[in-house]
Amino acid sequence: MATDTTVRRWRRNPSLLAGAVILGLLVVVALVAPPLLSGSAETLTDDARLGPGAEHLLGTDAFGRDVLARALVATRLTLLMAAAATAASFVVGVAIGALVHLAPRWLRETCLRLIDSAVAFPSLVLALVIAAVLGPGTGSAIVAIAVAGVPGFARLTANLAATVADKDYVLTARLLGVPGPRILTRHVLPNISGPLLVLLSSSFTLSLLDISSLSFVGLGVQSPQYDWGRLLNEALPSIFAQPSVVLAPSIMLIVTGVGAMLLGDGVASLVDPRTRGTAPAATGAADAAAPATPAKESRAVRAPDGAGATAGTEPDGLLTVDGLTVRAGDRTLVDDVSFTIGAGRIVGLVGESGSGKSTIAMAVAGLLPEGVRAHASRLALGDLDLLGTPPGRRLATEIGIVYQDPIGTFNPALRLGAQLTEVARTHLGTSRRQARRDMARALADIHVTEPERRLRQHPHELSGGMLQRASIASAMTTNPRLLIADEPTTALDVTVQAEVLRQFRRINREHGTAMLFISHDIGVVGVLCDTVLVLHGGRVVDRTTGADLRRGTVTHPYTRALLAATPAAVEAGATLSAVRWTADDTTPAQPDGTPLDGKPLDGTPPDGGSLDGAPSRGTQPGKAPLAAMPLDAAPLDGMPPHGTPPDDLSDTAAGRPPAAEGSR
Numbered sequence: 045m046a047t048d049t050t051v052r053r054w055r056r057n058p059s060l061l062a063g064a065v066i067l068g069l070l071v072v073v074a075l076v077a078p079p080l081l082s083g084s085a086e087t088l089t090d091d092a093r094l095g096p097g098a099e100h101l102l103g104t105d106a107f108g109r110d111v112l113a114r115a116l117v118a119t120r121l122t123l124l125m126a127a128a129a130t131a132a133s134f135v136v137g138v139a140i141g142a143l144v145h146l147a148p149r150w151l152r153e154t155c156l157r158l159i160d161s162a163v164a165f166p167s168l169v170l171a172l173v174i175a176a177v178l179g180p181g182t183g184s185a186i187v188a189i190a191v192a193g194v195p196g197f198a199r200l201t202a203n204l205a206a207t208v209a210d211k212d213y214v215l216t217a218r219l220l221g222v223p224g225p226r227i228l229t230r231h232v233l234p235n236i237s238g239p240l241l242v243l244l245s246s247s248f249t250l251s252l253l254d255i256s257s258l259s260f261v262g263l264g265v266q267s268p269q270y271d272w273g274r275l276l277n278e279a280l281p282s283i284f285a286q287p288s289v290v291l292a293p294s295i296m297l298i299v300t301g302v303g304a305m306l307l308g309d310g311v312a313s314l315v316d317p318r319t320r321g322t323a324p325a326a327t328g329a330a331d332a333a334a335p336a337t338p339a340k341e342s343r344a345v346r347a348p349d350g351a352g353a354t355a356g357t358e359p360d361g362l363l364t365v366d367g368l369t370v371r372a373g374d375r376t377l378v379d380d381v382s383f384t385i386g387a388g389r390i391v392g393l394v395g396e397s398g399s400g401k402s403t404i405a406m407a408v409a410g411l412l413p414e415g416v417r418a419h420a421s422r423l424a425l426g427d428l429d430l431l432g433t434p435p436g437r438r439l440a441t442e443i444g445i446v447y448q449d450p451i452g453t454f455n456p457a458l459r460l461g462a463q464l465t466e467v468a469r470t471h472l473g474t475s476r477r478q479a480r481r482d483m484a485r486a487l488a489d490i491h492v493t494e495p496e497r498r499l500r501q502h503p504h505e506l507s508g509g510m511l512q513r514a515s516i517a518s519a520m521t522t523n524p525r526l527l528i529a530d531e532p533t534t535a536l537d538v539t540v541q542a543e544v545l546r547q548f549r550r551i552n553r554e555h556g557t558a559m560l561f562i563s564h565d566i567g568v569v570g571v572l573c574d575t576v577l578v579l580h581g582g583r584v585v586d587r588t589t590g591a592d593l594r595r596g597t598v599t600h601p602y603t604r605a606l607l608a609a610t611p612a613a614v615e616a617g618a619t620l621s622a623v624r625w626t627a628d629d630t631t632p633a634q635p636d637g638t639p640l641d642g643k644p645l646d647g648t649p650p651d652g653g654s655l656d657g658a659p660s661r662g663t664q665p666g667k668a669p670l671a672a673m674p675l676d677a678a679p680l681d682g683m684p685p686h687g688t689p690p691d692d693l694s695d696t697a698a699g700r701p702p703a704a705e706g707s708r
């Protein structure tokens with residue numbers, strides 16, 4: 045079975061096959077040629093300068109030695125030198141690149157500039173200078189070529205590591221307190237191995253040519269040793285009279301280079317789990333939502349009219365954010381934002397793209413990118429002070445994060461089982477077997493089909509909806525007090541969105557988990573959240589409730605403008621409003637320019653857009669708004685029918701703390 049798979053993989057990878065065959069043959073030549081052909085390659089005879097013939101296929105050189113035999117015998121030394129130089133460049137270059145990536149910013153920038161300058165210098169010229177300084181010889185040629193190859197590997201490693209460093213799975217590892225070197229070896233290096241292997245193969249080819257060049261100009265291999273470069277050097281005086289003498293070493297050089305490139309391409313595609321050719325799991329049906337019962341009347345307490353600005357502050361605040369300001373250099377990204385989240389409550393952050401939602405979430409989780417600084421009068425999760433350096437273990441176990449892109453959440457190079465059980469094994473001390481058993485149960489709870497099999501799969505083998513549910517299960521491993529969901533439904537189609545939202549609601553009710561729920565979709569926020577902060581330009585411009593959003597009874601002009609820009613809230617045939625509002629505006633923008641007067645907007649469901657309403661007018665073809673999705677369809681893909689509370693998204697289920705919104 046395993047052999048079948050291996051054969052299929054090789055067949056699907058012709059580059060790998062061709063490269064391996066070519067280099068394999070060359071290795072055989074390197075092994076057998078010296079003992080078999082040294083005699084005819086090195087014995088001086090009187091048959092000098094013979095042309096190609098039956099006895100000497102490519103003729104003889106000026107000392108009567110067989111030209112082809114010499115080229116074949118030289119294979120061993122040439123390959124060994126090129127391999128040694130490339131291996132040294134690779135090891136030292138990747139190590140330097142990794143250290144540069146881990147270094148503080150100023151040092152990293154300085155090192156990168158130096159590396160860039162070294163890369164700009166042609167490697168052969170660099171090698172010539174080094175070889176000239178070290179003196180001619182085999183050892184100095186290897187050192188010269190190895191040193192000349194280091195900057196290329198260092199730059200590629202540092203640059204690629206930087207592109208992986210802001211991936212969600214790296215941020216999660218940082219939140220979990222995984223040390224930098226381990227993040228590097230487990231998450232970063234495996235995900236940049238493809239390009240590094242391609243560079244390794246091209247670097248081998250380059251080393252081969254550079255070493256041959258050094259020997260050709262007399263700085264490399266010295267007589268009586270010989271490599272292909274040395275053979276070309278010896279053939280130079282008779283190149284016009286007897287061109288066949290340069291043929292053998294030249295062909296050997298070309299064939300070896302092509303073989304190395306083909307092998308590099310093939311290996312790069314082999315190590316990339318996304319191109320291994322495993323069939324992806326069924327999508328669509330597997331992700332479809334299970335049926336839900338009709339939503340019951342909303343219970344969320346509504347802030348009194350005109351008191352929208354008092355919502356967003358909750359009694360018994362579990363999470364306290366007071367005067368949070370986030371800056372990147374001189375630029376203020378988040379300006380004096382304050383709110384609290386009570387235990388078991390869901391607070392939404394809504395606003396246009398760039399309004400600062402994710403920045404607030406990352407500041408809470410202590411995951412702000414380099415160069416971005418947060419200041420606050422208070423930033424705390426219960427007794428855990430989030431300013432400064434909170435203990436990594438507490439951060440890892442008390443805050444869970446679900447990101448927007450379920451694919452980016454997971455390390456594509458690792459199987460899901462290893463990733464999903466990491467927190468339990470690292471922070472809870474659970475054994476590997478028990479952690480897998482627990483995770484399989486958690487996945488089943490969240491309606492992931494065939495959980496055991498999923499744990500053995502790579503992320504690319506699951507659909508987006510399944511991955512998002514897996515990441516929710518993963519975030520819940522430690523039963524965190526606060527779950528941050530950063531646009532968790534944006535990358536999903538609307539049917540899957542509903543199921544994912546239902547899971548958030550279920551978790552909130554069953555575990556009493558407080559949530560900071562981020563979305564640019566005001567409909568989604570209205571459906572799920574108790575209280576909602578509306579952000580604009582990094583500031584909170586309105587504080588309202590989910591119930592008010594669903595009823596469309598919000599009063600703030602910007603919030604009303606956001607609602608007016610929601611397809612489900614607009615009459616069929618009417619113009620969809622663009623949001624044009626500045627902090628100085630006191631009147632909301634209507635499509636026709638008339639001010640909104642506080643009446644519910646046309647098309648907005650009168651008692652809120654629960655997930656069970658009939659499709660609204662104004663719905664865009666092909667993408668129904670969430671508020672319009674009927675969720676009582678038959679279960680799909682064998683998903684267990686559910687839909688009884690707590691899986692509906694109404695606010696009526698028991699077990700939630702009373703929502704008495706206080707004021708700041």
Ligand SMILES: Nc1ncnc2c1ncn2[C@@H]1O[C@H](COP(=O)(O)OP(=O)(O)OP(=O)(O)O)[C@@H](O)[C@H]1O
Nearest residue numbers: 372377396397398399400401402403404413416564
């Ligand atoms: N590392 C950074 N350095 C400088 N500015 C940044 C950085 N990260 C984000 N910003 C800026 O901060 C502002 C807020 O970004 P943020 O990602 O928090 O917005 P958002 O509301 O979450 O948007 P979206 O919905 O598109 O994710 C944006 O103007 C963005 O350009």
